[in-house]
Amino acid sequence: MTEASDYVVVGAGLAGAATAWQLASRGHQVTLLERDIPAAHDGSSHGSARIFRYAYPDPFYTQAVLDSKVLWDRLALDAGTELITPFGAVDHGSRRQPDLLAKVLADVGIDHELLSAADARKRWPQIAFDTEVLWHPAAGVIDAETAVNAMVSLAVRKGARLLTGWHLESIERDGTGYRLFSSTGETFDAGHVVVSAGGWLPELLGSLSLPAGFLAALPAITVRQEQAFHFRYRDHDGGAAPGAGPWPTFIHKAADIQAYGLPGGRDAGFAGQKVAEYNGGRLIPSAAGQTGRVDPANRAQVVDYVRRCLPGLDPEPYAETTCLFTNTPNEDFLIDRVDNLTVVSPCSGHGAKFAPLIGRWAADLATGSGNVPDRFRSASSTAFTT
Structure with a gap:
């Protein structure tokens, strides 16, 4: 029937x-x-860890995040559970254009700061900033x-x-x-x-x-089998030094890599930061072609990135996983x-x-x-x- x-x-x-x-x-x-x-x-x-952020170079998407947050709040209220945990976000790197992102946030009234690399390193010594840094505290992590x-x-x-x-x-x-x-x-x-x-x-x-x-x-439409790696915090509070701020989410667009990271949540025992290269995985025909195997070359690249750019993390991953990105041009x-x-x-x-x-x-x-x-x-x- x-x-x-x-x-x-x-x-x-x-x-x-x-x-x-x-x-x-x-x-x-x-x-x-x-x-x-x-x-x-x-x-x-x-899993439990997806970035929620307002910073986009395109004002259309920043406004859409604002509209979406209204619905997230209603959903959380109706469901009776927290769905977005606030951690704040930092954006930096030679290709990230923090000043442009700051202007977009300013135009719609989203609280933010534009910091020098030196000032940002004082606030988050666990991250090796080398450009201006955009900070917006309303960002966080979605429990997907x-x-x-x-x-x-x-x-x-x-x-x-x-x-x-x-x-x-x-x-x-x-x-x-x-x-x-x-x-x-x-x-x-x-x-x-x-x-x-x-x-x-x-x-x-x-x-x-x-x-x-x-x-x-x-x-x-293309599909990539991405991989993400979890690195332990060097101290129990998620900072690199006494008095350091907690780990934010981040997007770093450097000349050689586009990386992102966020507190890993229960996906890896709340013990560290989840770090990955954006679109660093291999192309597959569709989700049916995923293998679940991590690419050793990508692991080595992300480990090298953590060693150079995230001194607040132990550079050896204690957990790793694959996931899917479905992309349009x-x-x-x-x-x-x-x-x-x-x-x-x-x-x-x-x-x-x-x-x-x-x-x-x-x-x-x-x-x-x-x-x-x-x-x-x-x-x-x-x-x-x-």
């Missing part, structure tokens, strides 16, 4: 869970299909897994259904709606479908019954719709902080009650309208 739902959301990561939460909160009949379990370990939304489970629970509380172990194989048009087929032969009928499949999206696109013109106009998101099928991909390693807002955008688009920024709809703007 084929089951049915007005709206089916495929994928229970941050974006899919947020979309289901938004749709269910508006009174729609919603089913959330997940290939494994929400925030599955082999997806992009597992807890956020996913909170949004799923709230959606279910509002009447949504969650089906786990449902691995989407293909979608076919069925009158004005769609029939979804699983890899085990199950079927599900939907009036509207939202596909938020993360790193599995590239392999699914050709089997979603998307019109050829729409499909051809989508931005190129310009690092914008993909939130687009044709007919009654919406495709959502919050791409390029910076989508977590926007999760509740992405859910609202996707729900607006899927229901026809609103739209999303044009920059996320390149396919429909060039080939189709909804």
Whole structure:
């Protein structure tokens, strides 16, 4: 027997869970299909540590973070749990343009400081700054897994259904709606479908019954198997010297590497900082091609970076992991719709902080009650309208 739902959301990561939460909160009949379990370990939304920050060179994204924070606060209140822990953030490096970031924050009234390298080293001697440094204290760390489970629970509380172990194989048009087929032969009928499949999206696109013109106009989507490493703090307080400030999150764009770091949370026992090279992993066809094996060359590069630039850390990693980055060429998101099928991909390693807002955008688009920024709809703007 084929089951049915007005709206089916495929994928229970941050974006899919947020979309289901938004749709269910508006009174729609919603089913959330997940290939494994929400925030599955082999997806992009597992674990306890994602950076929440306001600093962007593009004012559009800074304003979007402000809009997203309103929804994060509402989510935390409804769920009764903290989802973003404040740590503050520092941005530095010859290619990071801290002065430009400071101007963007100033224009929207976000508290910040622009520090000399010397003054920043006095405040955070555990970091070897060599350029001006932007500090904004409202940044922090998102507990991604807890956020996913909170949004799923709230959606279910509002009447949504969650089906786990449902691995989407293909979608076919069925009158004005769609029939979804699983890899085990199950079927599900939907009036509207939202596909938020993360790193599995590239392999699914050709089997979603998307019109050829729409499909051809989508931005190129690539997937990388990234790796992150946990390094112990040299003292128990997360600082490098008596009186040092606690470890902030950071983004460092130097001439030779773009690195980021954040307190690792429960992912590695609260004992250290999670550090990685941005887009330093190997390209894979889709999430199905991930191996979970860390690249020794990338490990050596990050260890060398920690030794040179983060003196407050023991430069030998005590834990390491792989994760997925799904990228578009310009690092914008993909939130687009044709007919009654919406495709959502919050791409390029910076989508977590926007999760509740992405859910609202996707729900607006899927229901026809609103739209999303044009920059996320390149396919429909060039080939189709909804």
